[in-house]
Amino acid sequence: MNRDIYLSNSLGGRKEKFKPINPKKVRMYVCGPTVYDDPHIGNARPLVVFDILFKILKCKFGNSSVVYVRNITDVDDKIIEGAKQKKILINKLTTDITKRFNEDCDYLNCEKPSFEPKATENIPLMIDMIKILIKKNNAYENNSHVYFDVSSFKDYGKLSNKNVDQLFAGARVEVSENKKRPEDFVLWKPSLKEEPGWDSPWGRGRPGWHIECSAMSKKYLGDTFDIHGGGRDLLFPHHENEIAQSRCANDNKSLSNFWIHNGFITVSNEKMSKSLGNIYKIKDFYKKYNGQVVRLALMSTHYKQAMDWSDDLLLQSQKTLDKWYEHQKKPEGKVLIPDEDLNPLYDDINTPGYISNIHKLYDKASKGSDKDKEIFTMACNFIGLLIEPKSKWLEFKKNILEISEEEILQKIKDRNKARDNKNYELADKIRNELLDKGVLIEDKDDKTTWKIK
RNA sequence: GGUAACGUGGCGGAAUGGUUACGCAGAGGAUUGCAAAUCCUUGUAUCCCGGUUCGAUUCCGGGCGUUACCUCCA
Numbered sequence A: 001m002n003r004d005i006y007l008s009n010s011l012g013g014r015k016e017k018f019k020p021i022n023p024k025k026v027r028m029y030v031c032g033p034t035v036y037d038d039p040h041i042g043n044a045r046p047l048v049v050f051d052i053l054f055k056i057l058k059c060k061f062g063n064s065s066v067v068y069v070r071n072i073t074d075v076d077d078k079i080i081e082g083a084k085q086k087k088i089l090i091n092k093l094t095t096d097i098t099k100r101f102n103e104d105c106d107y108l109n110c111e112k113p114s115f116e117p118k119a120t121e122n123i124p125l126m127i128d129m130i131k132i133l134i135k136k137n138n139a140y141e142n143n144s145h146v147y148f149d150v151s152s153f154k155d156y157g158k159l160s161n162k163n164v165d166q167l168f169a170g171a172r173v174e175v176s177e178n179k180k181r182p183e184d185f186v187l188w189k190p191s192l193k194e195e196p197g198w199d200s201p202w203g204r205g206r207p208g209w210h211i212e213c214s215a216m217s218k219k220y221l222g223d224t225f226d227i228h229g230g231g232r233d234l235l236f237p238h239h240e241n242e243i244a245q246s247r248c249a250n251d252n253k254s255l256s257n258f259w260i261h262n263g264f265i266t267v268s269n270e271k272m273s274k275s276l277g278n279i280y281k282i283k284d285f286y287k288k289y290n291g292q293v294v295r296l297a298l299m300s301t302h303y304k305q306a307m308d309w310s311d312d313l314l315l316q317s318q319k320t321l322d323k324w325y326e327h328q329k330k331p332e333g334k335v336l337i338p339d340e341d342l343n344p345l346y347d348d349i350n351t352p353g354y355i356s357n358i359h360k361l362y363d364k365a366s367k368g369s370d371k372d373k374e375i376f377t378m379a380c381n382f383i384g385l386l387i388e389p390k391s392k393w394l395e396f397k398k399n400i401l402e403i404s405e406e407e408i409l410q411k412i413k414d415r416n417k418a419r420d421n422k423n424y425e426l427a428d429k430i431r432n433e434l435l436d437k438g439v440l441i442e443d444k445d446d447k448t449t450w451k452i453k
Numbered sequence B: 001g002g003u004a005a006c007g008u009g010g011c012g013g014a015a016u017g018g019u020u021a022c023g024c025a026g027a028g029g030a031u032u033g034c035a036a037a038u039c040c041u042u043g044u045a046u047c048c049c050g051g052u053u054c055g056a057u058u059c060c061g062g063g064c065g066u067u068a069c070c071u072c073c074a
Helices: A041-061 A077-086 A090-107 A123-135 A211-221 A232-250 A291-299 A311-325 A339-346 A351-367 A370-382 A390-399 A405-420 A424-436
Strands: A006-009 A014-017 A026-030 A066-070 A139-142 A145-148 A185-190 A205-207 A225-231 A256-262 A265-267 A307-309 A439-444 A447-452
Touching: A006 A256, A026 A041, A026 A211, A041 A066, A041 A090, A041 A225, A041 A256, A041 A265, A041 A291, A041 A339, A066 A211, A077 A090, A090 A291, A123 A139, A123 A145, A123 A185, A123 A205, A123 A211, A123 A232, A145 A232, A185 A232, A211 A225, A211 A232, A225 A232, A232 A256, A291 A311, A291 A351, A311 A351, A311 A390, A339 A351, A339 A370, A351 A370, A390 A447, A405 A424, A405 A439, A405 A447, A424 A439
Parallel strands: A026 A066, A026 A225, A225 A256, A265 A307
Antiparallel strands: A006 A014, A139 A145, A145 A185, A185 A205, A439 A447
């Protein structure tokens, strides 16, 4: 496809034409999970958003020309805390949560990134980077801690539009005695005996909260790459600090040319938080909804917007997919999605606009030829929907039903007997009984079929 | 207090300097024993006040409101 991709760049705050440094190697880094607790629906949003961006980039530049890196942060104070609370070993917690994270990715039908590096497997790189920062006077050691000296980096605050003087004037930040200034942030800190630690020039310790992304993005994507993504909340301080570290260590003008941030998921218009108890874990949806339902729900709002999560949203998505599955037809041979239908995705990943186009393609498919059905299905497949066969979709629904298929068929027999005898009262009663159990009966021609409501 | 995003019909949610979003729900009709499904038809909207303009929901300014970030967080 010839048309250009446009993306909203947080750095600068406007929508820009996307131009990769090297079209034969488009590079994207997305901040992955810190594996300390089960992933929730808020974590799911960037997974799906950047999965779609990955697909768009591959469509534009070619499958083998896009490198997507998503890290796993498996060393962090929250992990230490979480393991303590659950009274399990740190290693057990991180492997368990990483496993669950991968299950969630499969459930949501997200493609595997090109690389999924773990922080703990790249500690030496972080130590090297910290060494460089100290050597260049961008960092200082004090009492086994190493801090980044924010005053040494002129562009600090440029990404998040923050003025350092104002930012820390009130000092709501905990000021450590070891820091020179409150805005400085930790690169390395000492570990207690029972805490995970690695030997370093500053003693046994562990890395700070931001350095892992700087080290791993450099390893896989180089000093400057094309896209860096993550949730809005990472904009400050995480991404600001990443930029400071990387640019000082690498001595260059840009870490990533594009910064993309997805909005939050709220519940009843409030941010999900543990204290409010309004967290929806992804695995909580496994039983009730096919992963595609959750995926479509996540795509129903533009990624930049906040989105309010509700049952109604899921039910609507379920209904839409039910309808769409009626005309699913696996493409045979090469089928192209018309450019004009693809347009919204190229314009800042406008998934709701694209979904609207799918509805139009559906209309055509429902009245048109097999080819139309194939185009429609292809359009769904592009954003990770309707890939699994209809039989599987129906099977999932059957499995969550509380009534067996035999019982249903028996009830239908009973009802049809009643109908033959013109005992419509009884027939309607049976139908309503089934409806209460979520089974909908349809009389078509001479045959009675059933489906899940 | 600082920084940002947002405010579109009953709901969800795009786009746009002048013309149908789209989906769900609703209404009417065809069909049906009644329904369901399907098909056809259909109503309803751009927070407030200024400015720019022939014309603004769209651009600019102000106000009000919502939310987020500034502290670990997708």
